[in-house]
Amino acid sequence: xxxxxxxxxxxxxxxxxxxxxxxxxxxxxxxxxxxxxxxxxxxxxxxxxxxxxxxxxxxxxxxxxxxxxxxxxxxxxxxxxxxxxxxxxxxxxxxxxxxxxxxxxxxxxxxxxxxxxxxxx
Numbered sequence: 537x538x539x540x541x542x543x544x545x546x547x548x549x550x551x552x553x554x555x556x557x558x559x560x561x562x563x564x565x566x567x568x569x570x571x572x573x574x575x576x577x578x579x580x581x582x583x584x585x586x587x588x589x590x591x592x593x594x595x596x597x598x599x600x601x602x603x604x605x606x607x608x609x610x611x612x613x614x615x616x617x618x619x620x621x622x623x624x625x626x627x628x629x630x631x632x633x634x635x636x637x638x639x640x641x642x643x644x645x646x647x648x649x650x651x652x653x654x655x656x657x
Contacts, residue, residue, distance in 0.1 A: 537598060537599075537609070537653075537654055537655070538598070538599035538654070538655045538656075538657055539596050539597075539598060539599065539646065539649055539654045539655065539656045539657070540596060540597050540598075540599045540656075540657050541594070541595075541596045541642070541646060541656065541657075542563075542594075542595040542596060542597060542634075544578050544579075544594075544595075545578065545579040545580075545591065545592065545593065545594065545639065546563070546576060546577065546578055546579060546593040546594065546595055546636060547576070547577060547578070547579045547582050547589050547590065547591045547592075547593065548574070548575075548576050548589065548590045548593060548625060548636070549574065549575040549576070549577070549582060549583075549586045549587075549588065549589040549590075550572055550573065550574055550575075550586065550587045550588045550589075551573050551574070551575050551583065551585055551586050551587065552573070552585045552586075552587055553573065553585065554566060554573065554575075555585070556583035556584055556585050557575055557577070557583050558581065558583075561577060561578065561581050562578070563576070563577060563578055563595075564576075564577050564581075565577070565627045565629075565634070576593075576625075576627055576636070579591055592638055592639045592640075593625065593636040593637065593638060593639065594636070594637055594638075594639050594642040595634055595635065595636045595637075596634075596635055596637075596642075596645075596646065596656075597632050597633065597634045597635070598613075598632050598633050598635075599632070599657065609633065610626060610628075610633055610635075613635065613649065613654075614626075616648055616649065616652055617637070617645055617648060617649075620644065620645075620648050622637060622641045622644060622645050622648070623637070623638065623641075624636060624637055624645075625637075
């Protein structure tokens with residue numbers, strides 16, 4: 537399975553509303569529940585109306601379109617990284633999964649995956 541590192545720094549935010557979020561940005565992940573409105577975006581695209589934010593995330597995606605019948609893809613990746621003391625934050629889209637790792641752990645995370653048979657591109 538291929539892993540593709542995405543260049544740039546990301547921020548995880550809790551926003552008051554989505555009025556200042558540019559939904560046309562290259563990377564814009566939003567989530568809304570009865571308790572909160574969340575946003576994951578590039579750090580240089582964080583809107584002015586954030587209530588809280590956590591900077592310093594890097595990302596990689598599982599390359600290609602993942603069929604919904606696949607089982608355990610994220611489980612294997614998260615277990616490998618957790619076993620090496622690397623925490624993750626995940627966003628799933630229709631096509632694939634995006635895994636966010638703190639910037640200082642990204643090199644180690646990619647090395648762990650490469651050492652365990654993943655092809656890092």
